[in-house]
Amino acid sequence: MSDIAVINPSSVSVPGRTAQAGGLDSIVSGWVNSRAIAGLVIKELFRRKDFYALFVLTALITLILGSVNFFNEANIVRYLKEICLFLIWVASLVIAITTAARQIPAERESRTIFPLLAKPVTRSHVILGKFLGCWLAVGISLLVFYLFFGIVSASREHGVPLGQYFQAVTLHWFMLGMVIAMTVLGSIVFAAPSSNNTIIFVISAGILLVGRHLNKLAVQLQEPSQSIVYSIYYCLPHLELFDVRDLVVHNLGAIPWLVWLGAASYALVYAVLFLVIACLLFRRKALN
Amino acid sequence: MREVFLFGRTRFNRLKGRYLPNEGALEQSSAGVGSSSNSLERRDLGGGDPGFWRRKLASWHRIRCDKAVTVKVDAILKVENLRVEYKTREAGSGRKIALHGLNLSIFSGEVFGFLGPNGAGKTTTMNVLLGFVPPTSGDAFIFGTSVRNPIARQRIGYLPELTYYYKFLSAEETLRFYAKIFRIPRTEVESRIDAVLKLVELDHARKRPIKTYSKGMQQRVGLAQALINNPDLLILDEPTSGLDPIGRMKVREIIQRLKQEGKTVFFSSHELGEVETVCDRVAIMSSGELKAEGRVADLVNQHKCNLEQVFLNIVDYKAAA
Numbered sequence: 228m229s230d231i232a233v234i235n236p237s238s239v240s241v242p243g244r245t246a247q248a249g250g251l252d253s254i255v256s257g258w259v260n261s262r263a264i265a266g267l268v269i270k271e272l273f274r275r276k277d278f279y280a281l282f283v284l285t286a287l288i289t290l291i292l293g294s295v296n297f298f299n300e301a302n303i304v305r306y307l308k309e310i311c312l313f314l315i316w317v318a319s320l321v322i323a324i325t326t327a328a329r330q331i332p333a334e335r336e337s338r339t340i341f342p343l344l345a346k347p348v349t350r351s352h353v354i355l356g357k358f359l360g361c362w363l364a365v366g367i368s369l370l371v372f373y374l375f376f377g378i379v380s381a382s383r384e385h386g387v388p389l390g391q392y393f394q395a396v397t398l399h400w401f402m403l404g405m406v407i408a409m410t411v412l413g414s415i416v417f418a419a420p421s422s423n424n425t426i427i428f429v430i431s432a433g434i435l436l437v438g439r440h441l442n443k444l445a446v447q448l449q450e451p452s453q454s455i456v457y458s459i460y461y462c463l464p465h466l467e468l469f470d471v472r473d474l475v476v477h478n479l480g481a482i483p484w485l486v487w488l489g490a491a492s493y494a495l496v497y498a499v500l501f502l503v504i505a506c507l508l509f510r511r512k513a514l515n
Numbered sequence: 516m517r518e519v520f521l522f523g524r525t526r527f528n529r530l531k532g533r534y535l536p537n538e539g540a541l542e543q544s545s546a547g548v549g550s551s552s553n554s555l556e557r558r559d560l561g562g563g564d565p566g567f568w569r570r571k572l573a574s575w576h577r578i579r580c581d582k583a584v585t586v587k588v589d590a591i592l593k594v595e596n597l598r599v600e601y602k603t604r605e606a607g608s609g610r611k612i613a614l615h616g617l618n619l620s621i622f623s624g625e626v627f628g629f630l631g632p633n634g635a636g637k638t639t640t641m642n643v644l645l646g647f648v649p650p651t652s653g654d655a656f657i658f659g660t661s662v663r664n665p666i667a668r669q670r671i672g673y674l675p676e677l678t679y680y681y682k683f684l685s686a687e688e689t690l691r692f693y694a695k696i697f698r699i700p701r702t703e704v705e706s707r708i709d710a711v712l713k714l715v716e717l718d719h720a721r722k723r724p725i726k727t728y729s730k731g732m733q734q735r736v737g738l739a740q741a742l743i744n745n746p747d748l749l750i751l752d753e754p755t756s757g758l759d760p761i762g763r764m765k766v767r768e769i770i771q772r773l774k775q776e777g778k779t780v781f782f783s784s785h786e787l788g789e790v791e792t793v794c795d796r797v798a799i800m801s802s803g804e805l806k807a808e809g810r811v812a813d814l815v816n817q818h819k820c821n822l823e824q825v826f827l828n829i830v831d832y833k834a835a836a
Contacts, residue, residue, distance in 0.1 A: 253666075256698065263695040267681065274683045338679035342740060345645045345673035345750075346696045347665045514647055 260348045261356035268360025269367070272326055278368055281318040285372060288314055289379050304383045305476050311379070312472045315372045316399070320431060323365045323403045327410035328423040330357040331509070340514060351506040354411060358502055361407045366400050380475075390481040391474040398487065401494035402469035406431055408501035409464070415508045434466045464497040590620035591748060591779055592644070596653035599639050599803075613639040614803045616653065621781055621796075623747070626774050628790040628811075629783040631800030632830055637783040638676070640800075641752050644781075645673055657748065669697070672741030676752040678733040682726035686717050686736045689725065690743050697744040711739040714769065731762040738769060749773060751782035755789060767793060791815075791822045801830045 272278055292307040334340040334353070343353065373396050381387045406427065413423040441463070445456040468490060473479060597617040600610045614636045621627045631637050642648040644655055644662055660667040680689055687708060694704045712718045715735035720728065725736060734754070741749060754770070755763040763786070770780055770793050784790050790797060791811055798808040806829045807814060811822060818825045 256666075259698055260696055263692055266695075267684075267692060270688075271681070271683055337682075338675070338677070339681055341645075341647065341675050341679060342673060342693075342737070343696075344647060345668060345671070345675075346693065346744075347667075347669045348696060349665050 256347060257349070257352050257355070260346075260352040261359055264343075264348075264353060264356025265360035265363060268326070268330065268357060269364045272322075272361075272364040272368075277325065278322060281322060282368070282371060282375075285311075285314050285318050286375055289376060304380075307383075308376075308380055308476045309472065311376055312475060315369075315376060316470075316472070318372065319365060319369055319399065319403060320406065320428070322368050323361065323407050324410050324424055324427050324431070325420075326364060327357070327361040327407045328414050328420045328427065330361065330411065331414040332418065332420045332423075335514060344514075350509045350512075354415075354502060354506050354509055358408055358411050358498075361411070362400075362404050365403050365407065369396060369400055369403070384478075388475070388478055388481075391471075391479070394481055394487055395471050395475050398469040398471055398490055401491050402466050405464045405466065405494050405497045405501070408498040408505070412501045412505040412508070415505050415512060431466060434463055435470070438463055438465050439467045464494075469494070591623050591658055592619070592621040592656070592781060594619040594640070594644075594653070594655045597640070597643060597650050597655055598652045599636075599643060599648060600651045612803055614643075614650075617800075617803075617805055619798060619805065619808070621748075621779060623779055624774075624777045625795040626770065626780040626793050627782070628794035628797040629781060629800070630785075630787070630790060630797055630826060631783075634802075635800040635830075636803040637800055638752060639803075641750055641783065644750060645671075670744070670746055671748045671750055672744065672746035674734075674737045674741045674749070674751045674754050676756055678730075678737040680725050680733065680736055680740070683724060685722050685724055686712065686728075686739065687721040689736060690739060693740050693743050699744065707743060707745070711742045714742070714772075715739045716765070731758050734758055734762065734766070738766065746778070748779045748781065751780065753783055753785065755784065755786055763789065787823045787826055797822075799826060799829045806830065 289311045292310055331353075334343070340353070344350070373392065377387050377392060409430070410423065410427045413427050414420065417423040417426065438460075441456055441460040445453050445460060448456055471482065474481065594617050597614050597619075598612070599614040600612050603609065603611045617636070617640060619640075629637050629640070639648065643650050644657065646662055646665060646668065649663070655662045657667040657671060662668075681692075684692065690708045690711065691704060694707065699707060708721075709718070712721050715738050717732060717735055717739065720732065725733060728736065734757070738754070741751070751770075754766050758766065767789055770782070773780055774793065780793075794811055796808070796810050797814065799806045807825075809817075814825050815822060818828060820828075
């Protein structure tokens with residue numbers, strides 16, 4: 228051994244010993260992992276039949292309604308547009324909730340989460356990747372739906388107010404971001420996707436229908452009910468704020484861009500909040 | 516099986532997040548594996564061009580060597596006083612201890628067999644190593660990094676007991692997905708996918724969805740995904756479970772080849788004949804405790820019987836009268 232140089236073990240290129248990953252590297256690898264998982268979600272959605280079934284259904288109804296003409300009434304187009312947009316809202320909610328609700332339970336049930344987590348992937352990356360994948364996939368679906376609706380509508384009205392369409396699509400997409408984040412959180416809490424689907428549908432529909440009236444209801448109540456209803460009113464993500472279908476239906480002017488930006492930030496805050504809670508819960512969740 | 520050289524050309528630098536040329540500094544002879552101390556002596560006596568290794572080591576590690584190099588390396592997988600407890604739902608029992616203070620060291624380049632009857636704690640140990648289950652106390656380290664840190668898994672490959680992959684993807688897409696996670700450069704991805712698919716003999720079915728594969732083929736996809744990042748440590752949970760004799764032989768051949776290429780393999784198995792053939796060292800677990808550990812030949816000589824008998828003696832198997 229005397230003529231053999233002994234190398235300090237810490238200097239040898241044994242992986243994992245030579246260096247610790249820096250903060251920036253963690254962020255980059257987190258982003259890369261989430262993007263890869265998101266790609267998988269998008270691929271899965273478009274290889275399943277759900278999206279095509281809903282698109283064909285909406286397209287058929289839109290086409291039929293777009294071609295009808297009752298009593299030569301000029302305003303009939305507005306009613307038809309309203310119905311078609313309502314269908315698009317329902318279809319997009321169905322796609323968003325059912326896609327997001329099955330992601331984590333399916334990974335756990337089919338045990339594909341094990342080979343995935345055996346890679347340098349954290350549970351938070353999985354949550355973020357699933358959210359991003361669902362949100363992007365729903366965004367693509369939304370674009371397809373609105374594009375089709377725009378073409379049919381333009382054929383009747385001979386014009387497309389692009390600004391209004393853009394605001395309607397993006398706000399709709401931001402709203403779905405909140406719903407998807409809420410559904411991902413639900414999928415950590417509720418084991419069965421079906422129960423999660425139902426609960427999120429009820430909550431979303433409830434907020435869309437009565438969310439804006441809760442404060443009016445609170446005024447009429449006695450304490451402590453009043454405080455409880457007010458608390459719910461201020462805590463709830465107000466999905467109805469993103470419903471600007473009237474802009475498209477009645478060809479109104481576009482809303483101020485600052486308001487649009489405020490709505491986007493509002494959606495972002497709620498989505499991040501739901502995802503952070505989901506990550507915290509999922510970190511402690513036993514996988515078996 | 517055809518000769519396919521998979522490894523030894525590239526090495527992932529996880530700090531920089533990219534692959535670097537493998538200088539072969541770790542492709543040493545297996546002399547000294549399993550030495551009594553927790554260090555491993557490895558010699559590169561400079562078979563081809565000793566100056567080359569010296570220059571490379573010096574440039575990489577700022578070390579100057581004169582004649583030969585001896586590298587002292589700690590265990591690349593180290594388990595220290597590992598204890599895992601589970602909450603049980605059975606009335607009156609409360610908690611179940613799955614592992615009682617397990618200590619284990621696995622050195623670079625060895626094939627380590629992890630044996631034990633069902634419920635002995637093998638899978639729990641693997642689950643801790645892979646970060647699926649947090650230890651109640653103690654810790655485990657892969658390449659000196661705690662398994663609690665996900666970066667510890669950058670250079671390992673894992674094959675689960677049963678294959679669970681995305682059924683809507685083909686083998687090629689599955690490997691591309693995992694390659695993305697390991698941040699393998701795009702220029703290298705296709706060649707690596709080709710190499711691993713050839714190694715596991717799935718080249719002909721690479722475009723078919725995994726749902727159309729037989730069980731043996733799915734197991735080989737599992738092996739391919741475990742190898743996509745050119746891992747230095749492979750953790751295989753019963754890799755031949757449920758395979759036919761030909762499938763088992765193929766998996767065994769792959770493990771042998773990985774061993775020849777200097778990879779470290781940690782695998783659990785119930786196939787003691789297979790363990791005897793491929794393993795350098797084994798550990799035998801029972802009821803969450805390590806009952807025996809050592810070189811296969813030493814255990815066999817010590818008990819003067821074959822490995823199966825050694826195993827049965829150690830786990831206190833009593834034959835039915």
